[in-house]
Structures are given as structure tokens and as C-alpha cells.
Amino acid sequence: MSEPSEADRDPETVSRFVEHFAAHLVEAGLPRMPARVFVALLASDTGVLTSAELGETLKISPAAVSGAVRYLAQQHMVSREREPGSRRERYRVHGDQWYEALANRDAVIRRWEDALREGVTSLGEATPAGRRLAETLAFLEFVEKELEAMMERWRTHREERFGRG
Amino acid sequence: MSEPSEADRDPETVSRFVEHFAAHLVEAGLPRMPARVFVALLASDTGVLTSAELGETLKISPAAVSGAVRYLAQQHMVSREREPGSRRERYRVHGDQWYEALANRDAVIRRWEDALREGVTSLGEATPAGRRLAETLAFLEFVEKELEAMMERWRTHREERFGRG
DNA sequence: CGCTTCCTTCAGAAATTTGTGAAGTTAAGG
DNA sequence: CCTTAACTTCACAAATTTCTGAAGGAAGCG
Incomplete structure (x- = not known):
């Protein structure tokens, strides 16, 4: 059996938490996608994810990521960073x-x-x-x-x- | 200019406030009808209105009033009272x-x-x-x-x- | 400069939410 | 009891919201 280390970052465990907590936020009035994106960031180890990573873990299109992130940034719940010398945008929850x-x-x-x-x-x-x-x-x-x-x-x-x- | 008395309860003035403030509440996550009903109560002089009165001032069906009031009661934002010896229900914002x-x-x-x-x-x-x-x-x-x-x-x-x- | 990568915007399809009319329920009043 | 008044519930129609795929930019890299 595996050690209870970083290896516990079983995608399924993470996903379960993300969906569960996001559901509560939705109930409280946050739109669905922003809620999911936000919790995914909260539950990530670095607190930073690229658009592509978000799309993959949440199984949503780049367009959906874009919309969600725009919303979250407006609410000041995440900030966007530009990885210098790359087109990748990174989103962070401080x-x-x-x-x-x-x-x-x-x-x-x-x-x-x-x-x-x-x-x-x-x-x-x-x-x-x-x-x-x-x-x-x-x-x-x-x-x-x-x-x-x-x-x-x-x-x-x-x-x-x-x-x- | 007119005295600031009860005569100022011009339905249109009241309505304007109701719709305006309700819009803010909606933006904050409250469903539309509950928001309108709630503000209508807030802006009423007694703080008590019957279902019929609510329906009339807001131009909505009894069904809509019923749904909105159920929501508000669940959130403890209004209470329902039964006028003794009448089928009329009254809703109050304490x-x-x-x-x-x-x-x-x-x-x-x-x-x-x-x-x-x-x-x-x-x-x-x-x-x-x-x-x-x-x-x-x-x-x-x-x-x-x-x-x-x-x-x-x-x-x-x-x-x-x-x-x- | 042009290619490539990544993100955004847009129009539309899909799903969800919302409000209505009609039928049903409860309770007062004759 | 039967009638009538008032609210509630239900099924459906309508409006809104949400997400996607496709096309359109910006920005690094050769």
C-alpha cells in the first residue's frame, strides 16, 4: 500500500472534494464554473494552475475556463499572472x-x-x-x-x- | 412643495424603490420573486401585507407569491401570520x-x-x-x-x- | 515576418430556472 | 353539508443562463 504522502493526491479524491465544496458555494450564489475553478485552485498544491490544467482536471472547455476566471478576477478572488516569456497564463489563489x-x-x-x-x-x-x-x-x-x-x-x-x- | 406626509405613498414612487432595491438583492444572489416580495414588505407602512396585496402591487400571480413567500420563510426573512377567523394569510417582516x-x-x-x-x-x-x-x-x-x-x-x-x- | 501556441470572443445549442394557469386542498360561513 | 374564499401544488411554457465548438487575436520563437 502507498504511503500517506503526496501520493495521496489521487485525482479522484481531489475531484470529490472540489465538487463537494463547489456545490456549497453554488448554493450560496456563486455561479457553477467559477465555483469549481476556485475550489480547484484552493485544493491545488501550489495554489497556481494554468488554464490548460484547469480545463483538464475539471473536464471543461478553454472557453469555460476563460469565463470562470474572468468572473473570479473581477471579484478579486484569484489573480492572473503571466509566466514571463510564455503564452501560458497562470491563475493564483493568494x-x-x-x-x-x-x-x-x-x-x-x-x-x-x-x-x-x-x-x-x-x-x-x-x-x-x-x-x-x-x-x-x-x-x-x-x-x-x-x-x-x-x-x-x-x-x-x-x-x-x-x-x- | 408638498408636505412629507403619508400622501407621498405614491404607488409609483414605492414601486420604483422596490424594483431598484430588489435588483441589488438579486445581483447578490437572491431569487427575483423573493427579492421583490421582501422589499415590498420592507417598504410597506405596517410591514404586513396579505398575499393578495403582494400580488397586486407586484403584478404577479398568487402562485408566484406563494413560492416567494415559502422561500423567504425558510430563510427566516419573513414570518407568516394567520388573521384569526379568516382565510387570509399575512406576511410580516419583523x-x-x-x-x-x-x-x-x-x-x-x-x-x-x-x-x-x-x-x-x-x-x-x-x-x-x-x-x-x-x-x-x-x-x-x-x-x-x-x-x-x-x-x-x-x-x-x-x-x-x-x-x- | 510567418508559424505556432494559447487564450478570448461569439453565436448558438442545451439545460436550468422561473412564472403562469388550472386543479386541488383547507377552512370559514351560511 | 354545501358554498365560497384563499392559498398551495403541479405540469408546462417561456425566458434566462450556461457551456461548447469554431473562428479570431496576441505574443513568443524561429
Whole structure:
């Protein structure tokens, strides 16, 4: 029998995890292909894969890889690198970068806030509906601030536990 | 110019806000009908609407209302009430209930954690991939605890600012 | 320069999701 | 009980989304 070493990178084991975890992300609202690509990167040993490798392990066309990666890059969940002196593009999931993507939700929150402010104004601050919207707005403003503080605490916590990544 | 009173509840103004804010929620992953129904409730003066009222303001069939409401109830974003001695069902968005739904994300996070733990085990704790997954897991565990604390702080903050709802 | 490699874009096929009408279910009211 | 009101469920039609294959660029390499 084989040693429990790198040899355990049985493609099937990896694939099982990829599909399983990706399914959860999909359920949470991430499009299918981006989810699969993202998890494949997370589960790779170097955290870097080429487009071709992604296509092969996930059994999808180059076009699908391209689309998924574009999506992920927009969300700042992966970064693209150019291998110098080669046409190969490499995609990387930076350990932290992915947490920071969560902080990126910030942008989303801020747009919600804008919409709510408009609602408070147009419905009237003094109306019950206006007050309800105002409270929701206050909640989001609160969360926004808290998230920032939380990420700061995480960075500290992380260094204690994992050392500088 | 007109007084900012209840007279401002021009259906068209309300509708504009509903559609606008709902669009943001959809973009964030909420299905369309649930999003519209939810915002319609948020923007109503009492925070309570009957199925018929929802159908009329949103111009959708009873079936669509039914489906949307079922979804929202499952997510704990609205609650259903039975008007005693009537067949009419009423749907309510409780001011806080909706924040607490965010805490409900807890359940989602916990399932992610389970999937990640499995991944760490099957890929091997000692492998680079395993370590990456372990760190992601640690992040989620951290967030889970923080969220709870955050909600607690919000409740305090809220009372200071709005008095007990 | 032209060839080759790799990625992207585009149009369309396939699959999934979404919303409706119609029939079914439950419960109030006569 | 029978009628009527209100919501729900189901099957299907419609719209949207998703992925592919094919054609179209950019960039290294000879």
C-alpha cells in the first residue's frame, strides 16, 4: 500500500472534494464554473494552475475556463499572472486575497446603502416605512464598520496562529 | 412643495424603490420573486401585507407569491401570520428578524466548515493544499465567532439609537 | 515576418430556472 | 353539508443562463 504522502493526491479524491465544496458555494450564489475553478485552485498544491490544467482536471472547455476566471478576477478572488516569456497564463489563489474578497463585499454593501438612502428620502423619513428603511440602513452602516475591524483582528489572529504567510 | 406626509405613498414612487432595491438583492444572489416580495414588505407602512396585496402591487400571480413567500420563510426573512377567523394569510417582516436572518448564515458557514474539514483530512494536513484549506477553515471559524459577537453589539447599538423596537 | 501556441470572443445549442394557469386542498360561513 | 374564499401544488411554457465548438487575436520563437 502507498504511503500517506503526496501520493495521496489521487485525482479522484481531489475531484470529490472540489465538487463537494463547489456545490456549497453554488448554493450560496456563486455561479457553477467559477465555483469549481476556485475550489480547484484552493485544493491545488501550489495554489497556481494554468488554464490548460484547469480545463483538464475539471473536464471543461478553454472557453469555460476563460469565463470562470474572468468572473473570479473581477471579484478579486484569484489573480492572473503571466509566466514571463510564455503564452501560458497562470491563475493564483493568494491565501489572503480570498479573505479580502469578502471585505470586497463592502462595495456591494455600499450600493445597498445608496438604494436605501434613496428609499428613505422618497418614502419620507417620518413615515413608518421610512423609519424601517432607515433602521436597515443603520444596520448596514454598522456592519460595514464592523467588517473592517473584524478583518483587522483576523490578520492579527492569523499571524499568531500561522506566522506570516 | 408638498408636505412629507403619508400622501407621498405614491404607488409609483414605492414601486420604483422596490424594483431598484430588489435588483441589488438579486445581483447578490437572491431569487427575483423573493427579492421583490421582501422589499415590498420592507417598504410597506405596517410591514404586513396579505398575499393578495403582494400580488397586486407586484403584478404577479398568487402562485408566484406563494413560492416567494415559502422561500423567504425558510430563510427566516419573513414570518407568516394567520388573521384569526379568516382565510387570509399575512406576511410580516419583523424589523429585527431580518437581521437575525443574517446570523442564520451561520448554518451555511457551518456546512462550509464541514466540507473543508473533510478536505483537509482527505488531502492530508501536511500537504500544502491541506494547509491552505486548514487556513480557510480557521478563517471561517473566526468569522463565525465574530458574527455572533457583532450581532450582540448591534442589538446594544440599536437600542441606544432607536430605543427598544 | 510567418508559424505556432494559447487564450478570448461569439453565436448558438442545451439545460436550468422561473412564472403562469388550472386543479386541488383547507377552512370559514351560511 | 354545501358554498365560497384563499392559498398551495403541479405540469408546462417561456425566458434566462450556461457551456461548447469554431473562428479570431496576441505574443513568443524561429
